[in-house]
Amino acid sequence: MPAPAMNADEIAKLLHEVFPQAFYPGCGLTLERVEYANIRVRRHFHDDYIRPGGTISGPTMMELADFAMYVAVFSAVGPQPLAVTTNLNINFLRKPAQSDLIADARLMKVGKRLAVGEVTIYSEGLPDPVAHVTSTYSIP
Amino acid sequence: MPAPAMNADEIAKLLHEVFPQAFYPGCGLTLERVEYANIRVRRHFHDDYIRPGGTISGPTMMELADFAMYVAVFSAVGPQPLAVTTNLNINFLRKPAQSDLIADARLMKVGKRLAVGEVTIYSEGLPDPVAHVTSTYSIP
Amino acid sequence: MPAPAMNADEIAKLLHEVFPQAFYPGCGLTLERVEYANIRVRRHFHDDYIRPGGTISGPTMMELADFAMYVAVFSAVGPQPLAVTTNLNINFLRKPAQSDLIADARLMKVGKRLAVGEVTIYSEGLPDPVAHVTSTYSIP
Amino acid sequence: MPAPAMNADEIAKLLHEVFPQAFYPGCGLTLERVEYANIRVRRHFHDDYIRPGGTISGPTMMELADFAMYVAVFSAVGPQPLAVTTNLNINFLRKPAQSDLIADARLMKVGKRLAVGEVTIYSEGLPDPVAHVTSTYSIP
Secondary structure, rough: OOOOOOHHHHHHHHHHHHOOOOOOOOOOOOEEEEEEOEEEEEEOOOHHHEOOOOOEEEHHHHHHHHHHHHHHHHHOOOOOOOOOEEEEEEEOOOOOOOEEEEEEEEEEEEOEEEEEEEEEEEOOOOOOOOOOEEEEEEEE | OOOOOOHHHHHHHHHHHHOOOOOOOOOEEEEEEOOOOEEEEEEHHHHHHHEEOEEEEHHHHHHHHHHHHHHHHHHOOOOOOOOOEEEEEEEEEOOOOOOOEEEEEEEEOOOEEEEEEEEEEEEEOOOOOOOOEEEEEEEE | OOEEEEEHHHHHHHHHHOOOOOOOOOEEEEEEEEEEEEEEEEOOOOOEEOOOOOOEEEHHHHHHHHHHHHHHHHHHHOOOOOEEEEEEEEEOOOOOOOOEEEEEEEEEEEOOOOEEEEEEEEEEEOOOOOOOEEEEOOOO | OOOOOOOOHHHHHHHHOOOOOOOOOOEEEEEEEEEEEEEEEEEOOOOOHHEOOOOOOOOHHHHHHHHHHHHHHHHHHOOOOOEEEEEEEEOOOOOOOOOOOOEHHHHHEEEOOEEEEEEEEEOOOOOOOEEEEEEEOOOO
């Protein structure tokens, strides 16, 4: 496996510069692993994510998955902040716990124009995934 | 076409009660049309939605689509706040303008356990859609 | 709406030349309408399509949807037989009748590199769709 | 991991009984591995699968993925031939070789009413997947 095109610190610095609405001190997102095309992001729990039924809302998980794919793209092709999602498909599998979410993203294809990956989301400490995502990014 | 199971005022009141994190005075979401299985929601523009490239972020559109489906489910089956998304697939079609987003949601199937619909999202005043979503809700 | 880039006869001739495994006299596929980015294909019923439960199999509908998108791409961008599917998402909505299937395909975006469309599939003579598809083609 | 609810011979026998249009001697499908919720199917190469560009057609891969999910459902919940696909999403990743296709299916959720899984499809002997599928089956 090649080395990542950017490491976690470089990606965090880039995100803070180009996307301060999403990534800032206290935003609740931590890059826990950055390998080539294979990354882990943690979303710290916050009451705002709760939806009726006492579970974490779907959009919280979709946003996390999209963010994890964005980081995975950087890990594979370097600083391309204008990369954009063209497709995202999510299956919600289980009711998440009221705890941190862990997103493991892995690119299955890194092409010149498109990157395709999958993201598996877990509630911290529980073995079965709460959601599974596939997504395509277009690289400018 | 049957009458909607709930009208816009009833749905707004329910949302405010059961999901105050998402729907509250000033949240920027307006129910503009509520017919049976066929609704329109407006998301008022806010700077926070901007992503690199000067366009509205993908998660903003995913959240809007998911919310529009939730409202569409209420319009067809009545107050079922524990309805949950099981699948959502989004294609991003064009770069949105920095303006309000309009989401038209339409259910293609209203079953006892599942509702399946599509959501087309527009930038206000522009004819071509910026995103298209299909989604399935599970009804408890 | 612009005129189609190819009419039904031109598309049928092209398909017969380049894809004789799928389109040949007696294959059971008829191009019923070809407008710009908006086409209808009929799949004539055949016993081979039946699956357990007495209904038409999922792959029969997926193949029809993919074919209808291919024809829709030709109607918009002309003879590009090397166009390939990059993504297809199908929701099965209702049990189809043992009768012809009608596929209405409509492109939502016709770009230089990508075309994105939706296909709605009906059992002939019945008002409610049996399946709904969104799909992306890559244009070489 | 529990034992599979049915082994490969039992599933082959069931398929031959209930779905002889798809599974019969000489159909070109072989069940190569049947574990609990985790199976492998081989599709033997045939000229009929070729599409323009000299590659295997998309519907060939969609049919294989749907079949692999069907077998995976049997491996987890036993003989339920009336299980039906409700959603299938496929990303085509690379041009397949003109050789056998290998489909690895794995269920991520086995519920009372729904099973959700992913299928990764390879060209025999090549390390990178040619397609990736997620799919939901409804269990009667």
